[in-house]
Amino acid sequence: MHVRNGPERLLRWERRMELPLFVGSAVFLGCYAVLVLAPHTSQGWRDLALAGVLLTWVVFLVDYLVRLALSGLGRHFPRKHWLDTVVLALPLLRPLRIVNAYSAVRRRHHGPRLSLYGRVMAYAGLSAVLLGFATALAVYQQERGAPGATIRTFGDSVWWAASAITTVGYGDVTPVTPWGRVFAVVLMACGVALLGAVTGSFSSWLIQLFGREDGAVEPGGPIDRDGRRPPGG
Amino acid sequence: MHVRNGPERLLRWERRMELPLFVGSAVFLGCYAVLVLAPHTSQGWRDLALAGVLLTWVVFLVDYLVRLALSGLGRHFPRKHWLDTVVLALPLLRPLRIVNAYSAVRRRHHGPRLSLYGRVMAYAGLSAVLLGFATALAVYQQERGAPGATIRTFGDSVWWAASAITTVGYGDVTPVTPWGRVFAVVLMACGVALLGAVTGSFSSWLIQLFGREDGAVEPGGPIDRDGRRPPGG
Amino acid sequence: MHVRNGPERLLRWERRMELPLFVGSAVFLGCYAVLVLAPHTSQGWRDLALAGVLLTWVVFLVDYLVRLALSGLGRHFPRKHWLDTVVLALPLLRPLRIVNAYSAVRRRHHGPRLSLYGRVMAYAGLSAVLLGFATALAVYQQERGAPGATIRTFGDSVWWAASAITTVGYGDVTPVTPWGRVFAVVLMACGVALLGAVTGSFSSWLIQLFGREDGAVEPGGPIDRDGRRPPGG
Amino acid sequence: MHVRNGPERLLRWERRMELPLFVGSAVFLGCYAVLVLAPHTSQGWRDLALAGVLLTWVVFLVDYLVRLALSGLGRHFPRKHWLDTVVLALPLLRPLRIVNAYSAVRRRHHGPRLSLYGRVMAYAGLSAVLLGFATALAVYQQERGAPGATIRTFGDSVWWAASAITTVGYGDVTPVTPWGRVFAVVLMACGVALLGAVTGSFSSWLIQLFGREDGAVEPGGPIDRDGRRPPGG
Known part of the structure; x- marks a missing residue:
């Protein structure tokens, strides 16, 4: 009984938590940026930022535990919802939740939606940018005091993150x-996959676009690779 | 009434503006190259080049505003036609319009057309080359006077742009x-997507080519992935 | 008669050898790591590790010869089963067998299975990690005594392998x-292909995921690209 | 009349020239390697190598002109057969013909054929290796005498070519x-496309392989993405 009711209550919970998690992700990123980038601000602000980081951790933990209980999946939950589990353990990946929650909010409000490939590009691209920003913060925190470091300003760190996530990798x-290298490996692994999704979708979208243009000129009819027939096809 | 008439008048306007925009993009790239690469030419030539840059900006702005008015989309226009909006704000991306307008002109004249993948490759490849050239100009302009710069000649800048756009990224x-790094990030982001489209299409084209060759030898019939049946299939 | 019976006996043999080969691959990687990373351990441990490496070589050779005989393919066997042939010649690629055997064991036990793209990502990603680890060991062994080497610790070697396998390639x-460069070329060639499989599958999986989400909202029905109809489709 | 007969005579000519062009490509690569790598051999050998290079140039030119005449395409020939035109102008790309001719010979002899993705991988991979070797030769020839060069041995040049073609790009x-940089840009552009074809095909092949494995276990039937139904499907 409890288990059968679970999915419905779980869905309600997830819907109710969308906004708090969205705000939580943004607050975490903001507070972490304050902690890293403004080391000489008054102690009060620093304590506030630290409290914000800890608070968001608690929010994510509570959400995870409630969903674990409601899902009735027990020990299968961590693997089934692996992204949530990873995000709980590695708060740096938490910005990925911002994109998630934002797209959920947009979906509910029936706003103008992008095409399939457009959404994949937007999701993967935005995730890559937020992940790159969070990693740039973390790497800068590790590197700024290190002897022989080449990343000396936050600008250097952002420049490094951009070259790492696009797999260009200048090495200047x-x-x-x-620890800086461990964060870098996480960024490279995630970044390569996210960027691959962006380029793959862009490529598919371009092929679809040019194929559609064919359809307008020739009698063969358009190729539609996103599962929807165009109105005039 | 005005809105319903819009699409037709918009199409007429777009068709009439194809050539001016094509010329405008080429003039912009040429004038910008003169400004950057020939700093010691007589003042008259420099003024002419500067006038050319400003003139093309006006042409693009007028075209944008007229289309905004004719489309009847109002505030939805900037997002629907995001490429035009971006090109207006970032003139360095303007060479992307050259390709666009050129392919439109070719289409109207019923010239021999490439296959679907061929056109995607041609469009994305040409865009990448023009974008790389424009970014090489912009980066060179920023770097040539900077202390500790490694990009000292325009040749260095082109070499850097080629290694950035192919994601090789030597770092020499x-x-x-x-600002040089900001331009570089724009180039890397756009370049990776354009190059992904080139390699993705090349890969699909090669698979199609080899699949067709199968069809000529075996009784299974050719695989045709661009939506057209080959004559003898 | 002997040949017709071959396939069945071959299948039995392959099933019986799954666990020994899995253990053999793991033992090889462990013993090789001991030989490389602990050069100052007592001679007894080193001899044990060396014996482990040689033993696994014998196990793989025996398995290869038995399968060659049972298959009845004769001289066509090496090319048909090229991965086994390559793994025999280049023991560094042996970790690829760990993944293979592990997935075979999992399949037999009817454990919860990932989706198609999930399995490709898991297989290619795990292969890339194990291959990177083995190559980091081999390169470190070559480089640590070399004059002018930049790879001086095993950490450096792992960092180098991570940047090579993601094609970022910092060059620090x-x-x-x-020989270090020969190993590096093998890693780059294999790593690029494996990582391409990971990003390609991730991209396809994301497109499928977003396409399915469409299906739940719109009456068009979900796109299912892994060959299984979803229950409610 | 002459034009209608063209295609048949053209096919006969192409079939007759397959072996000479194959030999010509190999001779060119060999002679060029002798000229670059053995600068201190006796003058006689150098003259022989130079004669070989010139001879293959003549062979390719004659083949091109005969096919131009037989095809009856006139001035459309250079664009229709763009690979031949490019190969004529840039002899460094000539090794691409080796692969072409070799696969044609294989096809005629009804040797055991690889699967569709296997052939694309083999073609693109082999082309990448030969192109990388030819470019390593050309770059080494340019760089070895240059002041401040980092490519000082042919080994350095091969190492550089391998890191360029996999887009890793260390920059050491x-x-x-x-001219060395011009050759490098050609290699990077071609290499990225060829390698993209290898990884794309590998990815598709792996997805197909894992999909087929599904089909053997589940009643859904295998996914076959290369246009052929498997015998037991």
Whole structure:
């Protein structure tokens, strides 16, 4: 009984938590940026930022535990909802939740929607940008005091993150500390996959666009690869 | 009434503006190249080039405003036609319009057309080359006077742009100024997507080519992935 | 008669050898790591590790020869089963067998299975990680004594392998010895293909996920690209 | 009359020239390697190698002109057969013909054929290797005498070519001469496309392989993405 009721109550919970998690992700990113980038602000602001980081951690933990209980999946939950589990353990990946929650909010309000490939590009691209920003913060925190570091300003760190996430990798500035390199490996692994999704979707979208243009000129009819027939097809 | 008539008048306007925009993009790229690469020419030539840059800006702005008015989309126009909006704000991306207008002209004249993948490759490849050239100009302008710069000649800048757009990224020459790096990030983001479209189409085209070759030898019939049946299939 | 019976006996043999080969791959990687990373351990441990490496070589050779005999393919066997042939010749690629055997064991036990794209991502990603680890060991062994080497610790080697396999390639640490570079080329060639499979599958999976979400909202029905109809479609 | 007969005579000519062009490509690559790598051999050998290079140029030119005449395409021929035109102008790309001719010979002899994706991978991979080797030769020839060059041995040049063609791009050794960089840009552009074809095909092949494995276990039937139904499907 409890288990059968679970999915419905779970859905209600997830819908109710969308906004808090969205705000939580944004607050976490903001507070973390304050902690890293403004080390000489008054102690009060720093304490506030630290409290914000801890608070968002609690919010995510509570949400995770409630959903674990409501889902009735028990020990299968962590693997089934692996993204939530990973985000709980690695708060740096939390910005991925911003995109998630934002798209959920947009969907409910029936706003103008992008095409299939457009949404994949927007989701993966925005995730890549937020992930790159969070990693730039974390790497800068590790590197700024290290001897022999080439990443000396936050600008260097952002420049490094941009070259890492696009797999260009100039190597003019690179992390030298062990933890900086661990964050870098996480960024490279996630970034490569996200960017692959962006380029793959862009490529498919372009092929679809040019194929559609064919359809307007020739009697063969348009190719529609996103599962919807165009009105005039 | 005015709105319903809009689409037709909009199409007429777009068709009439194809050539001016094509010329405008080419003039912009040429004048910008003169401004950057020939700093010691007589003042008259420099003024002419500057006038050319400003003139093309006006042409693009007028075209944008007229289409905004004719489309009847109002405040939805900037998002619906995001490429035009971006091109207006970032003139460095304007060369992307050259390709666009050129392909429109070709289409009208019923010239021999490439296959679907061929056109995607041609469009994305040409866009990448023009974008790389424009960014090489902009980065060179920022870097040439900077202390500690590794990009010292325009040749260095082109070499850097080629290694950035193919995501190879040697790092022997890299921008060091903040604006140079901002341009570089734009190039890397756009370049990765355009190059992904080139390689994705090349890959699909090669698979199609080899699949067709199968069809000529085996009784299974050719695979045709661009929506047209080959004559003898 | 012998040949017709072959396939069945071959299948039995392959099933019986799954666990030994899985253990063999793991033992090889462990013993090789001991040989490389603990050069100052007592001679007894080193001899044990060396014996482990040689033993696994014998196990793989015996398995290869038995399957060659049972298959009845004769001289066509090496090309038909090229991965086994390559793994026999290049023991560094042996970790690829761990993934293979592990997935075979999982399949037999009817454990919860991932989706099609999920399995491709898991297989290619895990292969890339194991291959990167094995190559990091091999390159470190070549480089640590070399004059002018930039890879001086095993951490450097892992960092280099991570940047090589994601094609980022910073170049802050790179192999300088001929054999180190040969291993690096093998890693780059295999890594690029494996990572391409990960990003390609991730991209397809994301497009499928977003397409399914469409299906739940619109009456068009979900797009299912992995060959299974969803229950409610 | 002459034009209608053209295609048949053209096909006969192309079939007759397959072996000479294959040999010509191999001879060109060999002679060029002798000229670059053995600068201190006796003058006689150098003259022989130079004669070989010139001879293959003549062979390719004659083949091109005969096909131009037989095709009856006139001035459309260069664009229709763009690969041949490019190969004529840029002899460094000539190794691409080796693969072409070799696969044609194989096809005629009804040897065991690879699957569709296998052939694309083999073609693109082999082309990438030969192109990388030819470019390594050309870049080494430009760089070895240059002041401040980092490519000092042919080994350096091969290492550089491998890191360029996989888009890793370490930057520890890079061309510094203008012509060396021009060759590098050609290699990067072609290499990225060829490697994209390899990884794309590998990815598709892996997805197909795992999809087929599904079909053997579940009643849904295998996914076959290369246009052929498997025998037991």
